[in-house]
Amino acid sequence: MAIQEYKTYSNSASSESVNKVIRNTFTLLGMTLVFSALTAFISASMGFGRMNIFMFLIGAYGLMYLTHKTKNSVWGLVSVFAFTGFMGLTIGPVVSMYLSLPNGGQVVTSALASTAVIFLALSGYALTTKKDFSFLSGFLFAGFLILVGAMIAGIFFDIPGLSLMISAGFALFASAAILFETSQLVNGGERNYIIATIGLYVSIYNLFMSLLHLIGAISGDD
Numbered sequence: 603m604a605i606q607e608y609k610t611y612s613n614s615a616s617s618e619s620v621n622k623v624i625r626n627t628f629t630l631l632g633m634t635l636v637f638s639a640l641t642a643f644i645s646a647s648m649g650f651g652r653m654n655i656f657m658f659l660i661g662a663y664g665l666m667y668l669t670h671k672t673k674n675s676v677w678g679l680v681s682v683f684a685f686t687g688f689m690g691l692t693i694g695p696v697v698s699m700y701l702s703l704p705n706g707g708q709v710v711t712s713a714l715a716s717t718a719v720i721f722l723a724l725s726g727y728a729l730t731t732k733k734d735f736s737f738l739s740g741f742l743f744a745g746f747l748i749l750v751g752a753m754i755a756g757i758f759f760d761i762p763g764l765s766l767m768i769s770a771g772f773a774l775f776a777s778a779a780i781l782f783e784t785s786q787l788v789n790g791g792e793r794n795y796i797i798a799t800i801g802l803y804v805s806i807y808n809l810f811m812s813l814l815h816l817i818g819a820i821s822g823d824d
Contacts, residue, residue, distance in 0.1 A: 624729070624787050626795035630682065631802050637683055638690035638803075645694030652695045661688050669800055678796040685800065689807055700814065705821050713814040721780060721806055728784035735785035738778050745775045769815040776809035 653661075665688055669681035700706040728735065749771050756764050783801045786792040792801075 627798040634686040641690030642694040646698040773812040779805040
């Protein structure tokens with residue numbers, strides 16, 4: 603009887619801990635998305651140009667590394683906002699470019715709406731069904747290598763339609779990552795809400811940028 607009571611208490615405590623991580627993750631994610639939108643607006647309104655690819659990689663991966671190193675302290679929160687704010691600065695010039703096109707406003711709105719619907723649908727599905735999508739880890743690793751290879755090929759070879767294929771691949775990759783990362787939260791595979799927030803934010807970023815490119819191309823504005 604005592605053993606059964608202990609198991610019940612242990613399961614309850616574990617469930618409460620998981621729910622707390624989920625709440626913290628989505629609260630922090632919402633805050634970082636708002637902050638990222640603010641920095642994107644600032645960079646667009648101030649007329650910032652598109653960032654040099656090497657500066658982007660150094661800034662993005664440097665801040666991600668810093669966030670992982672400080673994930674168990676208050677400085678982890680500072681790093682999260684520094685990272686998402688930096689990413690917002692890189693989004694601003696891209697959005698500004700699309701808005702300057704004839705149907706740019708519709709393209710940006712469609713990309714934003716599609717990103718929100720896909721994220722809410724996939725995350726909601728993983729949260730409500732509590733299915734374990736850890737089997738996607740192999741797909742994500744292979745997909746990452748393929749996408750990196752395609753991006754390198756695009757630098758050296760002029761392949762028609764390659765950029766669209768890469769965008770479509772990133773959209774699929776980001777969607778799978780959302781399922782995987784939310785599943786990790788639900789099933790207790792990820793207990794650090796700062797790292798979980800970074801993972802989901804990057805997936806949303808990749809999904810939005812990919813859809814922006816795809817929708818822009820379909821509408822003839824890209």
